[in-house]
Amino acid sequence: MGKHSGRRVLITGICGELAGQLAARLEADDRVDAIVGVDLRRPAHHLSRTEWVAADLRNPEIAHVIAAAAIDTIVHLRITAEPHASGGRSLMKERNVIGTMQLLAAAQNTDRLRKVVLKSTTAVYGSRYDDPALFDEDAAPGTARRSGYSQDAVEIEGYARTFASRRPDATLTTLRFANFLGPRVTTPLTTYFALPVVPTVLGYDPRLQFCHERDAVEVLVRSTLEDHPGTFNVAGPGILYLSQAVRRAGKPSVPVALPFVNGLAHLVRRTGRVDFSPEQLGFLLYGRVGNLERMRTDFGYAPAFSTPAAFDDFVATRRLAPLVDRDTAVRWEHRLHDLLSALAAGSAGAGR
């Protein structure tokens, strides 16, 4: 078995932005023989070699697809954080958790399978005031205080670990990504920063960590083609405070007192613009930052975008229409400086 003897890759959730970019990268790589994408909708990306299987992960047909296409690598990206878009929280949980269960059950019975790459999230750590400043991958994600998306991710990771223990010959790579930002990816957070006025919670300033979509795709490609067993936090180094990010975007922000936040979130959700679920409130209060040491040393990846750079690129490429852009600010600074020094010179002259 040569290490590069033609990978046969199954990508779940091929409609997603990252999945599409990953498939395009794998198509261009001659180490990959076949790519099968699973999703209910037709992929939006221009993909030539990728075969599309229109199926839900809970469909037993998935097992047949895996066997028929002689899949040896599964990249599981079909995990969503958006209850509104998935048709409600219970359906979201159904798809996330039960879908993963079915997929891994099918994978376990496939002898050829030697790798599973799982897209997870740093949300498994939760967001609380009594959390450490940096989360290590080993920080045991307790399930007691989680809900919603992070609860799904914790359960999915649990199933993946069970799978790995039953199939010790297969490699499991769990990638805990921070919030994605970039020119094309769309998440609740990107729509949040695109709001004309950004609501924040009065008196709180969470520390945020972002992962640029280009880094995310690069890490996914490497995980697919190389062997990186283990769990890794993936993000750009550094942090931004929410207040700092909003200022960098040149947006006005409105601090909302904590008791009114859920009401406002409900209103915003009604308009359908931001899929903000209540369990994300903790994130807006305390944020979360993963320790990237293991990504750097064990995985051997140095991100192209730090967290501030990822955010700046996001602002620049999305044309977020800042109220005040940086050049204007510098111009104002110079004008104000000239004005004030002229005034100072005038008063000094008068004083004499």
Add this chain to the structure above:
Amino acid sequence: MTQAGRPAGADVIPLGPRRRGAAAGDEPARARCGEPLADGRTCRNYAEPSGLCRVHEPEEPGTTAPARADRPAPATVPPRIRPSPGAASDPHLAPVPDPGDALAAALDFLRRRLTGDYDVDVYGFDRELTEQVILPLARPLYRRYWRVRAVGLEHVPARSGALIVANHAGTLPFDAIMTKVALLDDHPAHRHLRELAADLALRLPVIGPMARKTGNTLAHGDDARRLLAAGELVGVWPEGFKGIGKLYRDRYKLQRFGRGGFVELALRAQVPIVPVAIIGAEEIYPMVADVRVLARLLRLPYFPVTWQFPLLGPAGLLPLPSKWVIVFGEPIDTARYGPEAADDPMLVFELTDRVRTVIQRMLYRTLMGRRSIFF
């Protein structure tokens, strides 16, 4: 942090009478530094090959933070000797000689803050905000209100990591803020103290983010270990709420020192422990009673009734102007035990007790030399 033997830049006192004899026998004639100190004594730190100790050795260029070069020298230089009379507008920009430059710097600062163009570290420490905004607010308290005298700063290493362990008092943690100012303003290397805060402080709105931005982080083993490994000064107040929320009649009586977590931390990180005694913080809000019912209702560890509060209403929030002394004691070496000693609970208890005794003794000694609470 050095691998074994002596931690960089710290004077080491041997622990225990038996060990003291042995250590003295090992190193019979180690040269001392001998530089005169601010209080008239000579420096007793061990000398480096240059003949001076790590504190008094001339700094190699480039080892201190470059931003420090243009700091005001707040200790002795009165602000009036500024050369330019035109720059009287903004006191904390005093060191910039040309008023035009000062204005440009102020505007540049303002513009960068408003457009988010500044760096914070992963723990949330905003160095610029701390140095330019928060410390200028705390400095008048340090210099004028409590007239803090910082003694023994030469015991704090100039470059390497160390664990600063101090007594806690005063109902509100002003003692932590003053220790921070002392190390930044009066320490020759102008070091930032990274405090390990209680989770309550980080939970509160406004206070929590501000605590993070000024360098606090949660009292959590992993965070603290990483900070120490990065060569930072980490500050702990192991008495916690038992210390800061104690009654006035118990003043200067050290409470239990937590469960010795800080000793484990220092042992694991192999950094020296610098014991610190803070005199004066006990008298800023003399607490006569603790209203348990209200505390439980507000989910606070204590609800203080002090001489001023709530009797004087909002004016009761004003702390009393006691005279403060912060004494930095000789560092306690941990390197001699090795990192695996952190797993030996007996040794950890013993060291915890020793640090507590040392600080208690420093407190009593300094109290005896005090003329009055306020002068």
